[in-house]
């Protein structure tokens with residue numbers, strides 16, 4: 001039941017979690033111009049350290065496993081492996097949270113998105129909501 005298994009290259013580096021200056025809700029992770037999902041205001045987010053880490057991040061090619069230095073200071077980043085010429089996209093890191101199902105006490109991992117999520121436990125089918 002692992003919904004986290006996806007063939008998708010994801011950056012291991014996440015920008016710091018920031019809240020919207022207007023409504024205090026958690027902003028979607030990213031740098032540059034971010035639109036708050038709760039109040040729609042646009043917020044400019046910059047973080048030098050994250051940009052630097054993004055540029056220096058190493059990732060192994062999904063095709064040939066050769067380790068590449070990304071060299072691009074934004075996410076998503078379109079990359080081409082120097083060794084096998086395989087093109088792939090390095091997606092932004094999505095923070096995950098763990099919640100406990102009130103029905104069966106299973107720990108469920110999911111992507112953290114701001115706002116209220118309704119969850120269908122894949123194990124016992126209990127429906128419940130969580131707010132991030």
Ligand SMILES: [Zn+2]
Nearest residue numbers: 020023036039
């Ligand atoms: Zn907001």
Ligand SMILES: [Zn+2]
Nearest residue numbers: 061064081084
């Ligand atoms: Zn390759």
Ligand SMILES: [Zn+2]
Nearest residue numbers: 101104121124
């Ligand atoms: Zn459950």
